[in-house]
Every structure is written in C-alpha cells, then in structure tokens.
Amino acid sequence: MSEFSLENLSEKIHYGKTKDYFQEVLSSYHNGNYRSAVVMLWSVAVCDIVYKLGELVDLYEDTVAKSILDELTTLQKGDSKSSLWEVKLIDDTRAKTNLLDNSEYENLRYLQKQRHLSAHPILDSDKQLHTPNKETVRALIRNTLEDLLIKPPFHTKKIIDELVKNIAEAAPALNTRQKVKKYLESRYLSKLKPEAELSIYRSLWKFVFKLDNEDCTKNRDIHLQTLEVIGNRNAETILNLIRGDKDYYSNVSLMPLILDYLVFYLSKNPKIYALLNEDAKLKIQHNVENTKTSKICGWFVKENLERHYEDILSLIENDIDFNFRKGQLKFLLETPDTEEWQHLFCRILSRAC
CATH class of the missing domain: 1.25.40 (Serine Threonine Protein Phosphatase 5, Tetratricopeptide repeat)
Structure with a gap:
C-alpha cells in the first residue's frame, strides 16, 4: 500500500479527534521515526475504541459498553500509572461487543506487542533498541485503519x-x-x-x-x-x-x-x-x-x-x-x-x- 493510498484511507477515519491524532502517526512514519509511529498508533487505537464505546452508550444506551467503560475508569483510579487497562479494553471489547472480530483483535494485540517493544528500553543481543522496519509499520497502520479507525461504532x-x-x-x-x-x-x-x-x-x-x-x-x-x-x-x-x-x-x-x-x-x-x-x-x-x-x-x-x-x-x-x-x-x-x-x-x- 503506497503512502498516497494510506493518506487517502486516513481521510475516512470516523472521528475527527482520531483523525487529528492520526496525523502524528503519519508524520512519524513519513519521517522514518518508526518506533514513535507505532507507539502513537497504539494510543490512537485505544482512544478510538473508547470513543466508539462512548457513542454506543450515548446513542443506544448500550449497557455492555457502559460496563466496560465504568470498569476501566475504576482501574485507572486504582492505579493511574498502570497501562494494563489498555489490553483489558481490547479484550473486553472483543469478548463482549461486536466491534472487533477475531482477526481484528489479533491485529490489535500484535500492535500492542510492537508498541511494548518500541516504547521500552528493551535491548537486543547487540545492545540495540528494537526498531520495527518500514514494511511492518505500514502494515500495522493499514490494519488499524481498516479494522478499527474508519469504521463507525455500529452495534x-x-x-x-x-x-x-x-x-x-x-x-x-x-x-x-x-x-x-x-x-x-x-x-x-x-x-x-x-x-x-x-x-x-x-x-x-x-x-x-x-x-x-x-x-x-x-x-x-x-x-x-x-x-x-x-x-x-x-x-x-x-x-x-x-x-x-x-x-x-x-x-x-x-x-x-x-x-x-x-x-x-x-x-x-x-x-x-x-x-x-x-x-x-x-x-x-x-x-x-x-x-x-x-x-x-x-x-x-x-x-x-x-x-x-x-x-x-x-x-x-x-x-x-x-x-x-x-x-x-x-x-x-x-x-x-x-x-x-x-x-x-x-x-x-x-x-x-
């Protein structure tokens, strides 16, 4: 997928806030800052799921979506520095709603693993920081766009x-x-x-x-x-x-x-x-x-x-x-x-x- 097509696809992102945040992902990617692109992409994906669950609550009074958000709020208040709620968010979204199917869920879990490698000082055998290659990052961006960001929160x-x-x-x-x-x-x-x-x-x-x-x-x-x-x-x-x-x-x-x-x-x-x-x-x-x-x-x-x-x-x-x-x-x-x-x-x- 070419950069031009990637940018065109990003124009279809459902939420304006998500689209604004996603520009930082594209900017990092185009400038060769692949670790930064992956870290930001994960943050954008998490925010987008939260927005979708929030819309299900606001528009359809979806009690399942509300229970997921309420539980996450409780976890964040209990330990504001922990990021475990992020993984729990996609786990619960897959298990309890129709927003993610199995393949979309697995793609997001892979993104989370790449984000973990990119965000923390994990050194390889040569004492080098993990750096995802361009093709991997482009695939992560494409999958996240098609699996999540461009889709509306239909229940x-x-x-x-x-x-x-x-x-x-x-x-x-x-x-x-x-x-x-x-x-x-x-x-x-x-x-x-x-x-x-x-x-x-x-x-x-x-x-x-x-x-x-x-x-x-x-x-x-x-x-x-x-x-x-x-x-x-x-x-x-x-x-x-x-x-x-x-x-x-x-x-x-x-x-x-x-x-x-x-x-x-x-x-x-x-x-x-x-x-x-x-x-x-x-x-x-x-x-x-x-x-x-x-x-x-x-x-x-x-x-x-x-x-x-x-x-x-x-x-x-x-x-x-x-x-x-x-x-x-x-x-x-x-x-x-x-x-x-x-x-x-x-x-x-x-x-x-």
Whole structure:
C-alpha cells in the first residue's frame, strides 16, 4: 500500500479527534521515526475504541459498553500509572461487543506487542533498541485503519434501527436503484462485517414480505431496494442463510400487494423460491394466477417459458383494461434473461402494440 493510498484511507477515519491524532502517526512514519509511529498508533487505537464505546452508550444506551467503560475508569483510579487497562479494553471489547472480530483483535494485540517493544528500553543481543522496519509499520497502520479507525461504532442489534430510519429519511433523494446502491455501500455496507449485512437482510425480509403496518407500507419500496443490494452482494451466502432457516423465510404475508413485492423479488432470484416451504410456494403460485403484477413477474413458477408467454398473451387479449405500466415491458424483457425469452418477448410486444 503506497503512502498516497494510506493518506487517502486516513481521510475516512470516523472521528475527527482520531483523525487529528492520526496525523502524528503519519508524520512519524513519513519521517522514518518508526518506533514513535507505532507507539502513537497504539494510543490512537485505544482512544478510538473508547470513543466508539462512548457513542454506543450515548446513542443506544448500550449497557455492555457502559460496563466496560465504568470498569476501566475504576482501574485507572486504582492505579493511574498502570497501562494494563489498555489490553483489558481490547479484550473486553472483543469478548463482549461486536466491534472487533477475531482477526481484528489479533491485529490489535500484535500492535500492542510492537508498541511494548518500541516504547521500552528493551535491548537486543547487540545492545540495540528494537526498531520495527518500514514494511511492518505500514502494515500495522493499514490494519488499524481498516479494522478499527474508519469504521463507525455500529452495534449489531441496533444497526437495523439506524439504517431503516436513515434510508426512510433519504428515500426522496434515492430515486433510482443505482443511487440506493451507492448510498448504502458508502454509508453502511462498506463498513460492516458480513454477518451484520446478513442480519439486516433477515430483518428487511420480514419488513418487506411479512409485516403490514404503517411504516412498512410507507417504506416498502426503499426496503425492497435495500434488500436487493444486500442480496446481490451476498448471493451465495444468502442461499445458505435461507436454506438453514426455511420456516422464517417462508413465513410471508397473504396480502396480494405484499406478495406482488415477493414475486417481483423472486423473479430476479428464482433460486430462493426453490428453497421455500410448500405453504409459501402455494401463496406465491396463487398470487401469480390472480394479480396482474405477479402474472407478469411470475415466470419462475411455470413449467417452462412457453407457458409464461401464453399466460402473458392471455392477459393482454382477455383483459380489456390491461396496459403495461411504466417499466414493466423493460422488466419483462430482462427477466428471465435468455435467448428463448427474447424471441417470445418480441411476439408479446407485437401483440401488445
């Protein structure tokens, strides 16, 4: 990783105070003062964890984060010169919160060991002070940035509340799927662990395809688009997730409008349909037979594309009030994306016009 990239990455540091302190790390590194860079980097990492725990307390009233901070305060008051609380901080943060995974924790422990060697007069066999090399220090800086400093203090149990509230407020500006994707990846997904994305996906599935309250009805479109973004980023993992929890994902609404959303989603993700329980499949099949939107989207429940083609023709010819709504013809062309369907679509288009 080049110095230029290292500096660019540092611009993404979540807290302003952390970013200011981190400039001293970069300055020491660029000037070849590698011991000083490592010592300061450890101090910055410790401060950043404290800030994140503090924000979890302030924003989410997180009792676990509060207990960690309260215990550290007690330790510091008992022995203000001891630095043992610093190691305990990352140990407790790893064990009791979702801020650090195993690899991130091990990277921080290695940083702490390098900091100990750099900060104390430990002489090697040649009576030389320990001096980490440039490559080691650069790796320590990169790992600390990517593992900790650029990430916001999301709590797995609270992130869905934060995300749902935020995308609802931003929905008027997120008027295309591409904008939704860019927004989510920039603000959230690029900073989350995979398991957190899957947790969000699981919650949104219920919001979009099961619940029928005022908030879910109002925000169903933006929730669906968020579900699509996360699903596309984790396609194979999502299939395993659903395979292991079929009852949850098969517990969908009976309401035709909500099932229209589900049929639309499954038309782009037919492998998911195959994993659902039979009761869910019966609901979906019934909706495909009885609502116009699902008739257009429900190719995946048919025995073949020819049958879907015939059903679309029947819809056009037998329903005098039928007209394709905006975007439906484009969707019909693209899903399913096969050469056979393109030929059949041309024949549909000639009848529709």
